[in-house]
Amino acid sequence: MRSKKQPSGERTFVDVARRAQLVQCAIDAIAEIGFEHASLAEIARRAGITKGAIFYHFANRDELIEAVFTEVITAGSNYILPRVQAATTPTEQLHAYIRAFVDGATADPRVITVLLAIGQHLTDDKGLPKLLKDATLQEMAIAPMEDILRRGQESGEFGEFSVRSMALTLRGTLESLPSHVIAYPDLELDAHREQLVEIFDRACGVRKPKRR
Amino acid sequence: MRSKKQPSGERTFVDVARRAQLVQCAIDAIAEIGFEHASLAEIARRAGITKGAIFYHFANRDELIEAVFTEVITAGSNYILPRVQAATTPTEQLHAYIRAFVDGATADPRVITVLLAIGQHLTDDKGLPKLLKDATLQEMAIAPMEDILRRGQESGEFGEFSVRSMALTLRGTLESLPSHVIAYPDLELDAHREQLVEIFDRACGVRKPKRR
């Protein structure tokens, strides 16, 4: 029972467009002024409509945030996965993953910024983050990475390590990127990206040094 | 001109004690119910005083949070640095750093939980995280780590890599720990800690495998 559409239940063109627009405005707002300051009033202002109109398209704030979450997760996957799948060996896929992530975060830092913000702020009644175990997140953001690592070990390209620990290391590293970019405005992203590739090459114990 | 102390500027004993108490109560509150639910009313309740009294010791909420931040950074350093300094070689110091961080986060998760929460929530007028560039943070949390890495390279124990990139990798990994603990409640922290030691050993290209 999403928004409050009534008789038809199908989405109108205008509705779809407005929802998309509101999601984008919410992403902008969260990325620019932070999750807590991204009030419905602010989002509506950016969209050029009134606060009340939001409730025509989303049942409540949570539903809008959920749509934002889905959008950034999807956008991130759409950027990263094709680049990973274009690679053939696990080693190359690992490189592709890291490079795609860094490039994506450089091209549109909003996506990862918002993803992190939602992850940290969306808490349940007791203040515990309720998105961290989200199935969507696991499926789309984490499983691919663990797949690469596992297949790399099976193929003998990678050495021995706990897939889980390595995945958490890689994930923590990549997700901290936006805040590091802010903290170190002089960070050379291209060089840093290649450093990360080498660092995780060694960390994974890649056997045959990459050759390109 | 911090709180609204009289011209003299000196702190009385009671004031110092109250400030410390309020900081601790704030840490508890943030760790338990989250940054956004840790209202001044809630913090005052935990301290057994009234909301209004807080403003006698802190000029405003931000100043209290800043004190919390300082406290938590200091506590973290006080836990980690002695353990690092007890080690002699850069390799052992690296191990000590990782182990101390993980152990500290396990022993008192409040510290790192609060550190992360503040880092993400405390934004300036424009919504930008205003603590990331904080000098204190750099001095106390990052410089020691970069020192170890640099000295390891100078001594020949570590291979070649950008100190900055490696430090960011390590930092991102360690700071993501709390959210990973929540996301994977079954994470074996002792094993994970040793995995991290090995991962960063390889990442740093430690020459002589540790033997102790």
Next chain:
Amino acid sequence: MRSKKQPSGERTFVDVARRAQLVQCAIDAIAEIGFEHASLAEIARRAGITKGAIFYHFANRDELIEAVFTEVITAGSNYILPRVQAATTPTEQLHAYIRAFVDGATADPRVITVLLAIGQHLTDDKGLPKLLKDATLQEMAIAPMEDILRRGQESGEFGEFSVRSMALTLRGTLESLPSHVIAYPDLELDAHREQLVEIFDRACGVRKPKRR
């Protein structure tokens, strides 16, 4: 100038049907979820049309509620009056009135529930219940009762009392029925109904005890 009909002023068949349908949906909604929760959106939902369409048939919410009120008063009268008129003497008519009211309220509690809800909720600009003095209400709901009482006194069947006071007593008793049914779910309505007949027999000083 009721709804926004064109100058001609005549109602089309569809309009009449829709109005009737909306009135019924409003009755259902008010009876089921209460006057305050019976929003136009809810009523439209039950009618399978959109909120906006309501304004094609009714100028505003108040006009719809007024139509509901009229409908419910008419339905009540249509249930009670034939039964009263089937009786011949004032005493029997009094009995018929009471029994018809209780039976009607039992058969379709919506009618009296809605009547009461509207009576209590529908207030004018100054908050005064604006239906209590409604001419329709007086004509249809009270006049018949007062007629019976007056004719009973004239025929000598009833003793001496103020017709107005007795009518108010009877009316207050009968209209409180729905809330009493809620307050006392175990109330035996058949027995209660006959008790009311006897009570008002005595209250009216009925001379010759009923024998049928």
Next chain:
Amino acid sequence: MRSKKQPSGERTFVDVARRAQLVQCAIDAIAEIGFEHASLAEIARRAGITKGAIFYHFANRDELIEAVFTEVITAGSNYILPRVQAATTPTEQLHAYIRAFVDGATADPRVITVLLAIGQHLTDDKGLPKLLKDATLQEMAIAPMEDILRRGQESGEFGEFSVRSMALTLRGTLESLPSHVIAYPDLELDAHREQLVEIFDRACGVRKPKRR
């Protein structure tokens, strides 16, 4: 856990006074403009404070309404019960009850108006009135009346009837008084009151006609 007092938990003089004032303002508002229009903003306006200040004295709107309910129930009881207890026989107590109720409703119609308004409007999630079965209401408003009727039957002063049915009749009659006063502005209350006494005398089958 009432309002949000913290350390002491005891009520201050000012707090008690404000609560009382707010309750009175709420009573005025409900009586004058109806339950639904008696918003917190309106009540605050009448009290000369801001909306937010209400939450310092009451945890939420429901708690204020509950206080209003308690107040009117208590005020009603305090007016009626002493007058009833001053009478000795059930018959005289019945008369005293009716006269006290009518006089009380005449002296301060707000009390009963508000009582009814709350009874009708305070609904649970599904729109059902949730106050009708309230224990307080039963104890303070209904039990005394049933007591009189029961003791009158036991003493032989009253005839035979269902105490429950008679109590409901009397209650329905008396509680409808305010709306009747509005509907019939020319109603002579003194005469009506004595009519009610006689009507219920006869309805209860009082044996020895009152002599005074």
Next chain:
DNA sequence: GATGAATGAGGGTTCATTCAT
């Protein structure tokens, strides 16, 4: 005749902050 979209006023609620005492 009806829809889908939007408005705008108002609702209850939270909270940092102020201030007289």
Next chain:
DNA sequence: AATGAATGAACCCTCATTCAT
């Protein structure tokens, strides 16, 4: 040093109403 009381802005949300299509 601290309290109790209040403010006022902002928050999310509901709803009758309007209107172009």
